[in-house]
Amino acid sequence: MARTESTRHRGPGGLAAGPEIISGPTAGASSKQRSARRKRIELTVLLGPPLVLFIGFVFVPMIFAIWYSLYNWNGYGPLSDFIGLQNYQGVLTGPVFHQALLHNIIIAVLSVVIQLPISIGLALLLNRRMRGQTALRLAVFTPYVLSQATSAVMWSMLLSHGGPVDTLLKSVGLAALIHFWLASTSLVLYTLFFVVTWQFIGFGIVLLLAGLQGIPPELREAAAIDGASSWQIIRRIMLPLLGPTIRIWIFLAVIGSLQLFDIVWIMTLGGPANASQTMLTYLYFNGAERTQFGYGATVSVVLFIISFVFALAYQRYALRRDTAGAVTRAVG
Amino acid sequence: MRRPPKSVIVAMAVAAAAATIAACSSSSSGTSAGSSSSTSSSAGARVTLSWWNNATADPLKGIWVSAVTAFHTAHPNVTIQNVPHQNEFFKTNMPIALKSNNPPDIYQQWGGGAEATQVQSGKLADLTQYVSGWIGTLGKAAAGWQVSGKQYGVPYDQHVVGFWYRKDLFAKAGITSAPTTIPQLESDDVKLKAHGIAPIGLGGQAQWPDAFWWEYFAVRECSTSVIQQGMNSSSLTAPCYSKATKDLTAFLATNPFESGFNAVTAQSSPTSSAGMLANGKVAMELQGDWEPGEALGDTTDKSIDSKLGWFAFPAVPGGQGDPSSVLGGGDGWSCTTGAAEPACAEFLQYIDSTEVQKQLVAQASIGLPANPAAESAITSPAVKAAAQAHDTAAYVAVYFDQALPTNPGLALDAAIANFFAGKGSNSAIINSVSSSSGH
Numbered sequence: 087m088a089r090t091e092s093t094r095h096r097g098p099g100g101l102a103a104g105p106e107i108i109s110g111p112t113a114g115a116s117s118k119q120r121s122a123r124r125k126r127i128e129l130t131v132l133l134g135p136p137l138v139l140f141i142g143f144v145f146v147p148m149i150f151a152i153w154y155s156l157y158n159w160n161g162y163g164p165l166s167d168f169i170g171l172q173n174y175q176g177v178l179t180g181p182v183f184h185q186a187l188l189h190n191i192i193i194a195v196l197s198v199v200i201q202l203p204i205s206i207g208l209a210l211l212l213n214r215r216m217r218g219q220t221a222l223r224l225a226v227f228t229p230y231v232l233s234q235a236t237s238a239v240m241w242s243m244l245l246s247h248g249g250p251v252d253t254l255l256k257s258v259g260l261a262a263l264i265h266f267w268l269a270s271t272s273l274v275l276y277t278l279f280f281v282v283t284w285q286f287i288g289f290g291i292v293l294l295l296a297g298l299q300g301i302p303p304e305l306r307e308a309a310a311i312d313g314a315s316s317w318q319i320i321r322r323i324m325l326p327l328l329g330p331t332i333r334i335w336i337f338l339a340v341i342g343s344l345q346l347f348d349i350v351w352i353m354t355l356g357g358p359a360n361a362s363q364t365m366l367t368y369l370y371f372n373g374a375e376r377t378q379f380g381y382g383a384t385v386s387v388v389l390f391i392i393s394f395v396f397a398l399a400y401q402r403y404a405l406r407r408d409t410a411g412a413v414t415r416a417v418g
Numbered sequence: 419m420r421r422p423p424k425s426v427i428v429a430m431a432v433a434a435a436a437a438t439i440a441a442c443s444s445s446s447s448g449t450s451a452g453s454s455s456s457t458s459s460s461a462g463a464r465v466t467l468s469w470w471n472n473a474t475a476d477p478l479k480g481i482w483v484s485a486v487t488a489f490h491t492a493h494p495n496v497t498i499q500n501v502p503h504q505n506e507f508f509k510t511n512m513p514i515a516l517k518s519n520n521p522p523d524i525y526q527q528w529g530g531g532a533e534a535t536q537v538q539s540g541k542l543a544d545l546t547q548y549v550s551g552w553i554g555t556l557g558k559a560a561a562g563w564q565v566s567g568k569q570y571g572v573p574y575d576q577h578v579v580g581f582w583y584r585k586d587l588f589a590k591a592g593i594t595s596a597p598t599t600i601p602q603l604e605s606d607d608v609k610l611k612a613h614g615i616a617p618i619g620l621g622g623q624a625q626w627p628d629a630f631w632w633e634y635f636a637v638r639e640c641s642t643s644v645i646q647q648g649m650n651s652s653s654l655t656a657p658c659y660s661k662a663t664k665d666l667t668a669f670l671a672t673n674p675f676e677s678g679f680n681a682v683t684a685q686s687s688p689t690s691s692a693g694m695l696a697n698g699k700v701a702m703e704l705q706g707d708w709e710p711g712e713a714l715g716d717t718t719d720k721s722i723d724s725k726l727g728w729f730a731f732p733a734v735p736g737g738q739g740d741p742s743s744v745l746g747g748g749d750g751w752s753c754t755t756g757a758a759e760p761a762c763a764e765f766l767q768y769i770d771s772t773e774v775q776k777q778l779v780a781q782a783s784i785g786l787p788a789n790p791a792a793e794s795a796i797t798s799p800a801v802k803a804a805a806q807a808h809d810t811a812a813y814v815a816v817y818f819d820q821a822l823p824t825n826p827g828l829a830l831d832a833a834i835a836n837f838f839a840g841k842g843s844n845s846a847i848i849n850s851v852s853s854s855s856g857h
Contacts, residue, residue: 161513247678
């Protein structure tokens with residue numbers, strides 16, 4: 087929401103123009119008043135529809151979820167078995183939920199620690215003028231365009247035991263590296279992380295490339311003339327100026343990691359033995375498949391709170407400078 | 419088919435809705451295609467019945483379409499609206515549909531504990547009086563769709579789980595007759611391994627194929643009355659169930675399955691366990707009678723059907739269960755209370771008529787028809803053997819995940835799958851069916 091002169095100068099009465107806005111010539115007063123009214127109409131027209139959608143499809147379901155979460159309800163018959171916070175106790179003390187939460191955190195941390203440096207490296211590389219730049223950019227971005235279901239089915243087949251990946255490793259003399267990519271309880275989560283990385287790295291690179299394009303070339307040129315090495319240019323000029331983009335990328339990656347579902351569900355159903363369970367696969371299995379809708383609603387509320395707290399904290403502390411004047415100041 | 423190929427597209431659609439599914443469950447109803455404009459149940463009045471089934475692909479889809487046409491001709495006052503849905507839809511969306519004021523009039527019903535759970539909605543029609551004239555022709559099959567002695571559903575086919583094996587691979591390993599006891603099965607496994615053949619395929623990712631193993635050991639270890647009692651009371655504390663876990667532990671120690679079975683899907687691709695059997699990568703699989711049809715779709719070998727043989731789950735020495743008992747289930751229908759019950763029951767009767775049932779057997783390879791009179795249409799010797807075992811069984815135990823209410827049923831599957839993955843225990847399996855466990 088942009089703050090404009092007219093809104094800032096609005097009097098306490100809201101619609102009524104206070105005397106303090108009459109700061110310019112008298113002719114300007116009525117035009118300012120008109121522009122204030124136009125602003126309000128604009129805001130109503132532009133914000134109204136999304137607000138209705140937001141309330142209808144986010145806020146109201148959220149309230150329903152909180153309501154259902156207080157009941158033992160299998161979806162049939164009326165909501166009659168009120169059990170208070172028992173579902174919350176079940177979720178928060180459940181060992182499988184703990185596992186699922188841990189898996190989400192592992193994926194989130196790995197995203198930041200592994201995906202981010204790779205994305206930055208590739209983005210810097212693809213930002214250089216070179217032959218086949220467009221083709222390379224396309225190649226890196228292609229996986230992101232595929233639907234997650236397609237990638238998941240494809241990788242399930244590639245990674246099946248004795249499948250193409252194993253055959254390839256064998257043929258290049260790396261048979262010792264062959265593992266139960268999806269069947270091993272200690273490996274499956276990292277295999278899935280690989281697939282997630284393959285799928286989403288293109289998105290990160292495009293985001294970072296856009297950030298790099300926004301850095302004026304004069305800065306690099308000036309540094310180069312001053313004798314800075316290319317590493318120094320990257321370290322001292324590019325990365326700091328890429329900061330806002332990187333911070334947004336981290337935000338999207340963490341939220342995405344918390345909401346990981348499609349690839350996991352199709353490739354492993356959260357198994358074997360819960361070794362790749364995420365909060366959402368846990369929600370889906372225990373809520374929808376086992377028809378414990380009250381319990382499922384509880385998991386969704388817990389997941390919402392975790393994501394919401396992270397989002398608020400991140401906005402408040404990490405994105406503060408980047409969004410100054412938009413979110414942070416309004417929030418406080 | 420009990421477990422038709424799972425469409426990835428549907429998985430995606432479901433995935434997209436997953437985060438809010440619980441929250442949306444009450445508000446999204448009514449947008450579905452259910453439409454019951456049925457007004458009167460009296461014969462002669464115009465009646466329209468919506469029919470939700472899982473036949474999204476031919477040949478079953480085509481058979482249903484022609485059945486509807488034929489039924490319309492015979493009953494000009496009844497209109498059946500054929501609404502196919504993906505199979506998984508019924509598992510996750512029926513609670514929503516049954517909660518709405520506009521549920522389908524006829525829908526896919528697998529009976530057992532899940533049906534009993536759905537009866538709680540108050541929306542299922544008691545068909546007892548409308549089907550009493552002909553339900554007897556189905557024999558013992560109809561019992562699986564009763565709740566408290568009332569016919570809330572009617573089957574249209576039946577399933578039996580047993581071993582599907584490759585006759586060519588058995589011959590290669592020098593196995594001349596199918597094993598009849600577990601020790602024999604184990605020694606056959608050794609022979610197969612000696613010839614470089616993985617003995618048994620298992621689609622462990624889906625969990626329910628794992629459950630078949632434990633459940634069959636339980637059916638062999640426990641007497642019929644103990645199984646019935648266990649399913650009715652959702653309690654597996656009788657000592658014979660723990661014996662089943664012991665048997666399974668010993669069997670797993672012989673390493674009979676393909677390597678990496680925990681991540682192998684059950685159906686729908688050449689790399690699934692059914693595909694492995696179809697392509698000769700494993701010598702046998704414990705699966706339902708849908709296996710030959712499934713195998714045909716997972717291989718380019720058009721003669722696969724003639725290569726498959728069938729034998730029953732072997733006897734467990736010392737077990738209390740009748741060795742002829744089988745594990746099975748079936749597919750069927752329920753009508754809802756808004757539907758015109760007499761018309762609905764007439765349609766179900768038509769589907770169970772020998773004419774339609776024979777079509778199902780001959781063209782859709784549904785396995786075993788609900789109506790025994792149609793069994794003559796079975797041509798495959800292996801399926802005939804399965805049907806024979808089913809018909810002469812001392813007891814047909816319904817798959818436990820279907821016999822039990824949905825929640826404990828799936829918790830049991832998960833506990834057994836964990837056990838197969840080396841992360842479970844007997845107590846986890848036994849306790850899984852007690853309420854709200856397994857989280």
